[in-house]
Amino acid sequence: MTQEPILSARGLVKRYGRVTALDHADFDLYPGEILAVIGDNGAGKSSMIKAISGAITPDEGEIRLEGKVVNFRSPIEARKVGIETVYQNLALSPALSIADNMFLGREIRKPGFMGKWLRKLDRSAMETFARDKLSELGLMTIQNINQAVETLSGGQRQGVAVARAAAFGSKVIILDEPTAALGVKESRRVLELILDVRRRGIPIVLISHNMPHVFEVADRIHIHRLGKRLTVINPKDYSMSDAVALMTGAKAPEEPVAA
Amino acid sequence: MSEPHAAQNSANDYESALSSGGPSSVAAFDTHDRNFLQKLQHFLHSSPAAVPLIVLIMSLVVFGLLLGGKFFSAFTLTLILQQVAIVGIVGAAQTLVILTAGIDLSVGAIMVLSSVIMGQFTFRYGLPPTIAILCGFMVGAFCGWINGVLVARMKLPPFIVTLGMWQIVLASNFLYSANETIRSQDIAQNAPILQFFGENLRLGGAVLTYGVIGMVLLVAFLWYVLNNTAWGRHVYAVGDDPDAAELAGVNVRRMLISVYTLSGLICAFAGWVLIGRIGSVSPTAGQFTNIESITAVVIGGLSLFGGRGSILGMLFGALIVGVFSLGLRLIGTDPQWTYLLIGVLIIAAVAIDQWIRKVAG
Numbered sequence: 001m002t003q004e005p006i007l008s009a010r011g012l013v014k015r016y017g018r019v020t021a022l023d024h025a026d027f028d029l030y031p032g033e034i035l036a037v038i039g040d041n042g043a044g045k046s047s048m049i050k051a052i053s054g055a056i057t058p059d060e061g062e063i064r065l066e067g068k069v070v071n072f073r074s075p076i077e078a079r080k081v082g083i084e085t086v087y088q089n090l091a092l093s094p095a096l097s098i099a100d101n102m103f104l105g106r107e108i109r110k111p112g113f114m115g116k117w118l119r120k121l122d123r124s125a126m127e128t129f130a131r132d133k134l135s136e137l138g139l140m141t142i143q144n145i146n147q148a149v150e151t152l153s154g155g156q157r158q159g160v161a162v163a164r165a166a167a168f169g170s171k172v173i174i175l176d177e178p179t180a181a182l183g184v185k186e187s188r189r190v191l192e193l194i195l196d197v198r199r200r201g202i203p204i205v206l207i208s209h210n211m212p213h214v215f216e217v218a219d220r221i222h223i224h225r226l227g228k229r230l231t232v233i234n235p236k237d238y239s240m241s242d243a244v245a246l247m248t249g250a251k252a253p254e255e256p257v258a259a
Numbered sequence: 260m261s262e263p264h265a266a267q268n269s270a271n272d273y274e275s276a277l278s279s280g281g282p283s284s285v286a287a288f289d290t291h292d293r294n295f296l297q298k299l300q301h302f303l304h305s306s307p308a309a310v311p312l313i314v315l316i317m318s319l320v321v322f323g324l325l326l327g328g329k330f331f332s333a334f335t336l337t338l339i340l341q342q343v344a345i346v347g348i349v350g351a352a353q354t355l356v357i358l359t360a361g362i363d364l365s366v367g368a369i370m371v372l373s374s375v376i377m378g379q380f381t382f383r384y385g386l387p388p389t390i391a392i393l394c395g396f397m398v399g400a401f402c403g404w405i406n407g408v409l410v411a412r413m414k415l416p417p418f419i420v421t422l423g424m425w426q427i428v429l430a431s432n433f434l435y436s437a438n439e440t441i442r443s444q445d446i447a448q449n450a451p452i453l454q455f456f457g458e459n460l461r462l463g464g465a466v467l468t469y470g471v472i473g474m475v476l477l478v479a480f481l482w483y484v485l486n487n488t489a490w491g492r493h494v495y496a497v498g499d500d501p502d503a504a505e506l507a508g509v510n511v512r513r514m515l516i517s518v519y520t521l522s523g524l525i526c527a528f529a530g531w532v533l534i535g536r537i538g539s540v541s542p543t544a545g546q547f548t549n550i551e552s553i554t555a556v557v558i559g560g561l562s563l564f565g566g567r568g569s570i571l572g573m574l575f576g577a578l579i580v581g582v583f584s585l586g587l588r589l590i591g592t593d594p595q596w597t598y599l600l601i602g603v604l605i606i607a608a609v610a611i612d613q614w615i616r617k618v619a620g
Contacts, residue, residue, distance in 0.1 A: 055506075076508045091506035093499040095566045100492055105508025107489035119488045148304070 004067060006031045006203055007052065007083070007172050012061035014047050021047035022058065023227035029172065034194065034204045036214040036235075039224030040247055046176070048224065049207055053085040053174050054078030065171065076105070084169030086161045088176045094150035099123070099130040101149055102164045133167040134160070137196055155186025159193065166197045173197060174205040179213055191217055211240045223247055303615045307568045310611055311559045311575035314604070318579055322586035329589060333465035340471045343581040345370075345529055345536060346551045347474040347574055350559075351481055352525035353552040354573045355518050358485075360498040360565025361410060361417035363519070365402065366526050367548030368428035373399040374530030375432055378441045378540030381450045388450035396527040402428055403523020407516035425549065436542040443538035457535030470532040477525070478574050485570060494518060498565025554601060555580060558608045562616070579604065
């Protein structure tokens with residue numbers, strides 16, 4: 001690729017006591033692509049994703065967003081520059097409504113006196129926005145946007161979480177195991193959602209254990225092993241068993257980093 | 260985990276059955292046909308203050324039928340409000356803490372210490388009463404702030420923190436006041452503003468003390484804050500799932516500290532109202548207010564696990580306790596029956612809470 005990566009990392013190191021979770025790991029995400037990140041449990045892929053999304057601060061190495069070095073001290077800082085993450089545990093509050101959840105931490109207040117002095121929330125604006133975003137992603141069979149999230153099914157919750165990320169993530173969306181807890185039918189719908197989001201031009205990092213899903217939607221696959229990037233493969237050139245062999249070390253990569 | 264040795268083309272095979280089943284809509288938020296019990300469960304899930312309100316109305320009707328005009332007079336009904344005022348205010352503080360999945364055992368002690376500070380600063384040091392009242396508020400907020408810091412920064416369990424704080428504050432209260440009561444006449448003569456919330460409005464037989472009005476305004480204000488401001492929504496989010504709230508961008512520590520501090524501040528307000536209610540400043544007043552406030556909150560349908568319930572429920576819960584105590588006293592039963600029935604109500608309220616939560620499953 002001749003393009004500049006939108007998000008890249010070089011030489012990331014993260015140690016927890018004596019354990020080295022990240023050992024000079026590199027990472028590149030190009031505009032408009034879906035990059036899957038796979039790796040065995042404990043390979044350090046979640047640590048790398050957490051570093052990129054601001055949940056942890058790496059001990060060494062640098063992260064660049066659109067060529068500029070960034071240092072995130074919290075997920076909120078990453079979010080402010082347009083990197084949205086959908087965590088595996090979803091980060092939704094079950095008792096709050098869909099609209100409340102979408103705007104948690106970035107509420108809209110009413111204009112004028114009510115908002116400025118009584119700090120009243122602009123519920124109708126938030127509800128309209130939430131409704132629009134959900135229908136943009138084809139999730140608009142919702143009757144009641146004020147329904148508590150805990151009354152939704154797993155797939156619906158994932159839909160809300162992805163919609164939230166897509167609504168606010170202007171540069172990068174990171175999805176951590178979005179289909180892990182879902183049934184076949186719901187997974188399918190979420191994968192379609194992911195493709196929808198890419199069609200809108202936002203690059204996606206997809207962390208998944210599910211090889212069929214990864215091979216179906218990913219443009220490139222980043223294979224993580226022993227705390228660093230082993231290689232990047234094109235799913236069209238490799239089979240799933242090759243990918244698993246690389247991931248587990250049963251097979252050595254042909255070239256160190258393919259792009 | 261996936262199946263590592265599956266052939267690649269099986270990826271879409273096992274899902275091919277889906278396409279034949281028509282469009283799969285995941286986010287169809289359809290409401291299925293439900294039977295009556297499920298509808299009831301759903302209604303109660305979305306309006307958490309409904310159960311205590313129904314119980315309150317039922318208890319009013321039952322006592323009204325048993326006692327007639329003696330109970331259904333403006334005087335009696337407003338008397339219940341007067342007796343509930345302190346618990347209602349402290350219960351408001353307790354509500355905020357319990358919504359964050361905490362508990363505050365020190366509320367009663369903070370209330371008494373604040374009232375003692377207000378009284379002693381006026382009479383021992385000769386400060387103007389308004390300054391003494393401000394000092395009382397500051398001490399209350401400070402105690403709450405310490406609770407908040409210990410819970411949010413030191414990550415200590417709220418139960419333990421406030422259990423310790425309860426003893427510390429109560430002991431400080433006795434040590435500082437030297438167990439002295441300031442007499443009502445002295446206060447009325449020298450610093451009547453301390454008894455401000457004991458004054459009342461009379462409308463026919465109805466007697467509304469300023470304390471009652473203060474309690475109602477406080478609950479209404481907090482209801483607005485909890486439902487219509489970002490801070491209020493964050494209180495629920497923190498109690499519901501603190502990790503999720505943090506990842507969504509809520510500063511959980513700051514929220515907890517602000518909630519406990521506000522709780523302390525409200526307790527100081529309760530201390531001021533307490534002076535109006537009993538007339539004097541007594542370091543031994545309000546010994547069981549912490550338990551009474553937790554009772555009101557639980558009967559009010561708020562979940563002790565946090566994140567669920569309405570502050571209006573707490574007010575209804577406090578009123579239910581008030582109606583039972585006064586009603587049974589008017590009937591002339593042994594007061595122990597009141598405690599027995601309140602015990603039953605507490606357990607019933609938690610059982611109903613558990614049932615309502617199943618709607619989530």
